[in-house]
Amino acid sequence: MTTTALRPRPSxxxxxxxxxxxxxxxxxxxxFFGRYPVxxxxxxxxxxxxxxxxxxxxxxxxxxxxxxxxxxxxLAAAGTVMQMIFRNPLVEPGFLxxxxxxxxxxxxxxxxxxxxxxxxxGVATFFALAGLALSYLLARYMRFxxxxxxxxxxxxxxxxxxxxxxxxxxxxxxPLTQLPEITFWLLGGLWGVTWRDVWIVLPVxxxxxxxxxxxxxxxxxxxxxxxxxxxxxxxxxxxxxxxLVAAVATTAAVTAIAGIVGxxxxxxxxxxxxxxxxxxxxxxxxxxxxxxxxxxxxxxLARALLPGEIPLGILTALxxxxxxxxxxxxxxxxxxx
Amino acid sequence: MSGxxxxxxxxxxxxxxxxxxxxxxxxxIPPGTVTAILGPNGAGKTTLLHLVLGLLAPQGGVVRIAGxxxxxxxxxxxxxxxxxxxxxxxxxxxxxxxxYVLLGRSPYLGMLExxxxxxYRVAQEALALLxxxxxxxxxxxALSGGERQMAALARALAQEARILLLDEPTSHxxxxxxxxxxxxxxxxxxxGTTIVFxxxxxxxxxxxxxxxxxxxxxxxVDLGPIETVMTADRLTATYGTPVQVVRxxxxxxxxxxxxxPSVAGG
Numbered sequence: 001m002t003t004t005a006l007r008p009r010p011s012x013x014x015x016x017x018x019x020x021x022x023x024x025x026x027x028x029x030x031x032f033f034g035r036y037p038v039x040x041x042x043x044x045x046x047x048x049x050x051x052x053x054x055x056x057x058x059x060x061x062x063x064x065x066x067x068x069x070x071x072x073x074x075l076a077a078a079g080t081v082m083q084m085i086f087r088n089p090l091v092e093p094g095f096l097x098x099x100x101x102x103x104x105x106x107x108x109x110x111x112x113x114x115x116x117x118x119x120x121x122g123v124a125t126f127f128a129l130a131g132l133a134l135s136y137l138l139a140r141y142m143r144f145x146x147x148x149x150x151x152x153x154x155x156x157x158x159x160x161x162x163x164x165x166x167x168x169x170x171x172x173x174x175p176l177t178q179l180p181e182i183t184f185w186l187l188g189g190l191w192g193v194t195w196r197d198v199w200i201v202l203p204v205x206x207x208x209x210x211x212x213x214x215x216x217x218x219x220x221x222x223x224x225x226x227x228x229x230x231x232x233x234x235x236x237x238x239x240x241x242x243x244l245v246a247a248v249a250t251t252a253a254v255t256a257i258a259g260i261v262g263x264x265x266x267x268x269x270x271x272x273x274x275x276x277x278x279x280x281x282x283x284x285x286x287x288x289x290x291x292x293x294x295x296x297x298x299x300x301l302a303r304a305l306l307p308g309e310i311p312l313g314i315l316t317a318l319x320x321x322x323x324x325x326x327x328x329x330x331x332x333x334x335x336x337x
Numbered sequence: 338m339s340g341x342x343x344x345x346x347x348x349x350x351x352x353x354x355x356x357x358x359x360x361x362x363x364x365x366i367p368p369g370t371v372t373a374i375l376g377p378n379g380a381g382k383t384t385l386l387h388l389v390l391g392l393l394a395p396q397g398g399v400v401r402i403a404g405x406x407x408x409x410x411x412x413x414x415x416x417x418x419x420x421x422x423x424x425x426x427x428x429x430x431x432x433x434x435x436x437y438v439l440l441g442r443s444p445y446l447g448m449l450e451x452x453x454x455x456x457y458r459v460a461q462e463a464l465a466l467l468x469x470x471x472x473x474x475x476x477x478x479a480l481s482g483g484e485r486q487m488a489a490l491a492r493a494l495a496q497e498a499r500i501l502l503l504d505e506p507t508s509h510x511x512x513x514x515x516x517x518x519x520x521x522x523x524x525x526x527x528x529g530t531t532i533v534f535x536x537x538x539x540x541x542x543x544x545x546x547x548x549x550x551x552x553x554x555x556x557x558v559d560l561g562p563i564e565t566v567m568t569a570d571r572l573t574a575t576y577g578t579p580v581q582v583v584r585x586x587x588x589x590x591x592x593x594x595x596x597x598p599s600v601a602g603g
Contacts, residue, residue, distance in 0.1 A: 084430070087427070087429045088429065089429065089430070214449040215448065215449060217443070217446065217449075217450070217451050217452070218443075218448065220432070220436070220440055221440055221443055223428075223429065223430060224426065224428065224440070225423060225426050225427060226392075227387065227390070227392055227421060227423050228421065228423055228426060230390065230391075230392050231390055231392075231416060231419065231420060231421035231423075231493075231496075231502075232416055232440060232441065232443045232444060232496070233412050233413040233415070233416030233417075233443055233444040234412070234443070235412055273430070273431070277431065277432070277433060277436070278430035278431045278432045278436070278476075279432060279433075279436045281451055
């Protein structure tokens with residue numbers, strides 16, 4: 001029997017292992033990458049001798065690394081989940097009003113509640129979830145089209161509403177104090193991340209990613225027509241909701257801390273599919289590993305490339321768009337007709 | 338004769354303010370038979386299939402599988418009993434044919450479980466039965482319509498269900514693929530699988546089925562063995578257009594009778 005051709009590609013296991021090892025390598029090198037005491041590199045022995053280097057790495061760089069890893073993994077996983085659930089490879093996690101909701105919340109908070117990080121994050125999370133809830137409710141009340149089409153349209157409408165709200169708030173903001181702060185938040189970044197943020201993000205991100213990871217075979221089923229998914233034993237509505245809530249909750253948690261970091265959730269699932277094929281059993285872990293690596297590398301560059309911080313969102317957009325162009329030129333993206 | 342699938346006074350409509358699609362339908366399908374649900378477009382054939390599958394819930398009446406009401410089955414339990422080949426499936430991602438067929442093993446996997454070697458074996462057998470072994474590593478999205486339909490059938494076979502539902506299985510197939518599909522249905526019926534398919538094509542019913550249910554506007558015009566049901570009068574009443582039935586090698590062949598005036602709307 002020709003079982004060799006029919007077993008999962010052995011290269012997939014090797015590929016995932018390779019990605020895992022690369023991620024560990026990137027994380028290890030990132031600990032030493034920075035601008036103290038000289039640009040780009042802390043000699044490892046300094047960690048044992050220099051008090052300042054020790055405090056810098058343990059108090060600032062390590063929590064920032066953990067949050068950037070969580071950010072990349074969450075956005076990539078959420079992107080994979082949403083693309084498969086909505087059967088549309090051009091969907092990204094900010095979809096369904098989540099990102100624009102968070103942006104509106106943050107701007108509102110900076111304008112009227114002060115710029116305490118905790119308050120901004122809290123209000124941003126609240127509006128991210130409100131964006132999702134509004135999209136969902138609106139889709140429920142629409143009287144035409146299938147469920148997926150209604151969610152897509154509702155998400156676009158709610159995002160546009162919040163986006164116009166952000167515009168109004170920027171117009172009202174004090175151009176010298178509040179406007180720069182809003183703009184910086186909208187550009188996305190991880191400056192000022194501390195261990196407190198790690199403890200806020202991880203309790204949401206770890207269970208969210210675990211749910212998505214464990215349900216990855218179901219994700220394949222849920223990317224099929226409703227009638228097929230149902231005939232294969234799923235409860236499509238209920239299972240899609242569980243996966244969506246997990247994906248959106250992790251997105252909201254990391255967005256509240258990092259601001260708007262675009263493109264990771266759109267481009268990384270495409271890269272993962274190119275490497276492992278469409279089966280989410282392999283795509284999802286690949287996307288999480290690549291997403292983590294992508295975000296950590298971008299954040300390394302954001303904090304160390306120039307004497308001043310480069311907003312992370314600018315770098316992810318730059319590299320993401322470049323990758324997207326390369327992928328588009330080299331493959332045909334299948335868009336739901 | 339007790340039915341494997343029994344529908345008792347089934348009532349179904351998509352919205353309260355619209356007419357019922359199925360006003361009152363009763364039907365019994367014996368195990369190990371091949372039944373065609375034949376009728377014009379809009380007769381309620383797919384709705385009937387979805388009610389048997391449990392995807393739609395009837396507003397009245399009951400569907401029984403092996404004597405047990407459908408509602409008493411769990412989702413996974415039911416999907417081990419009934420497999421579906423839908424009419425046309427939009428697959429937006431490049432699953433390989435093998436991965437796609439493996440999805441048919443999901444009823445045997447827990448919510449968080451991945452397919453194992455035994456599942457790969459069943460998927461491989463399903464592919465071999467349909468002569469698709471060479472297609473295993475190819476992306477489903479690169480297949481032709483006919484090949485994709487066969488892949489969907491392989492996926493349904495991997496489900497190892499005793500009831501196979503097919504929704505207009507030959508509507509996108511050329512003659513050679515149609516022949517392959519019909520042969521496969523015969524092999525499956527020989528193995529004891531109960532097959533129910535919808536079609537608007539009388540030829541398909543004659544070639545594949547032992548029993549036929551003639552439907553028009555949500556109601557059963559007639560049902561029974563092919564030989565007795567496929568008459569010119571009944572088919573004319575079903576399709577609302579004059580039809581002739583001639584016999585070729587003892588087999589009824591249905592032809593449009595354009596010489597007679599149409600009876601549509603009657």
